[in-house]
Amino acid sequence: MRPAGSGSTATKRPKDRKDRIALVGAELFCERGYHGVSVDEIAAVVGISGPAVYRHFENKYAILVHATRDVVGALLAASAEAPDLDGLLRALAAVAVSRRRVAGLYQWEHRYLTPEHRQEFRAGLDTIVARLTAPLRARRPRLAAAPARLLANAALSALGSVTTHRAAAADTEDLLTRVAWTLLRADPPKLPVKPPAEPAAPPVRPSSRRELLLIEAIRLFHRQGYHAVGVEDIGRAAGIQASSVYRYFPSKADLLAAAYYRATDRLLGATSTALAEAADPADALGRVVRAYTAFAFGQSDLVAVYLAENNNLPDEDRHQLRGAQRQHVEEWVGLLGTVRPELATADARILVHAALNVITDVGRLGRYDRTSGFEAQTARLALAVLHA
Structure with a gap:
């Protein structure tokens, strides 16, 4: 012993x-x-x-x-x-x-x-x-x-x-290093001199209570995080009793899922329009990059929730929506492969994810300003990533 x-x-x-x-x-x-x-x-x-x-x-x-x-x-x-x-x-x-x-x-x-x-x-x-x-x-x-x-x-x-x-x-390390070099050599977007001006008047409140609840939920999920927001908070922001929220959404998770389906539908619509208007694959690639940038800049709250909160979705919705996210990435990968046939598919996928990340992160730095040309310049930076 x-x-x-x-x-x-x-x-x-x-x-x-x-x-x-x-x-x-x-x-x-x-x-x-x-x-x-x-x-x-x-x-x-x-x-x-x-x-x-x-x-x-x-x-x-x-x-x-x-x-x-x-x-x-x-x-x-x-x-x-x-x-x-x-x-x-x-x-x-x-x-x-x-x-x-x-x-x-x-x-x-x-x-x-x-x-x-x-x-x-x-x-x-x-x-x-x-x-x-x-x-x-x-x-x-x-x-x-x-x-x-x-x-x-x-x-x-x-x-x-x-x-x-x-x-x-x-x-992957060499490819990421090459992308980083491409960005450091690029013409930088010009940061707005001052934050975008607040609207002179509050935006028009939708007449639909369901729509109002969804708008306020997205705003609160972005500002505070999904778990820090209660149904009572959402109802209060929309000006209705918490009990009334359940007439439109059975649970807070259903509100989150509705936000994801909205983002997916709008992104799909923007991408489809960009593809339909393109003259050739190179033009199509530029258009889908600009369409995503416009989506990210124009609906920054929705995009932030879309990128951050998928772990909190109900299982069935999470599976379906992650499939939609992958399809969006693969649309870019396919276009990039057509424009750059010498590029391995795995490399194209790395470049696409890098470009998407740059759009959202650089957008935050410029507070998603749409009035000074910052949006278009950010799209050009993302295109540079895809051609690294």
Whole structure:
């Protein structure tokens, strides 16, 4: 019989258990959404009990904070030792690919982190942007600080796009690095001098209560996140009692599904119109890119919900709507393959996801301004990605 304290494997904890818990948590958060994962489920994948998790983390939120710090820390470490701009892009691409199952947490910071941790997270990303911007301006001395930062952010968006899908190419890192270089060499969209002006009068309220509820639900889901919004909040925003909401939508999940079907239908309509009006495949590719950009800029609340909340859809709706999202991507992939027949289909798919990500991320930087030419310039940036 082995004496107590003699190093029995029954009681010895691995030194990396805390990091392992955070990694599993991050993977599950990205796969199923933060609110769709419990501490017990994280523990089961790690191979420990639920209470054992609390020896390392106070709660589930602490796991999220640790995981986001780990992602940013990996990017900071990789970017700190790069010898030049090319080495910097390659190092960041390597981190994005190696951590693609967890790096998607960067898209959540505004939604789930407290202001304190959000500021910390943004400070880390700002440091990475600055590390890209300095050598970029050294190469392009006529480039002012703001456009240089925009291009650096666009390059990071392209690198980060690999976290939004599961497609892989023969050498994904090289392809992403090439895309990032294309963006850093591009003519930057001109950021609006000031935020877009608010309408002089509030928009016309729809006469249909169902339509009003859907509009307010989309707005609140975008601003606060699906789980932070209650049916009472939606009813209050629409000016009706919460009990009356259920006359139009059986549940909050049905409101979310209605938002997704709306986005899918409108995107399909815009794409179909673009294709019908095209003279040839190259023209068609340009038109669908511009149509998606117009959709993203013109309905930014709806697009934000469409991109962020699919884990909260009812199972049947999620399956159907993810199929529609894949079809939209494959429409672009098919067009790109026709325009660039030398391109492998897997490479085309990586480029399409990168272009889509750049449109939405750059749009946020310019507050989706439609009055200064920013929308058209962003579409041209996305087209440059597709031709990288």
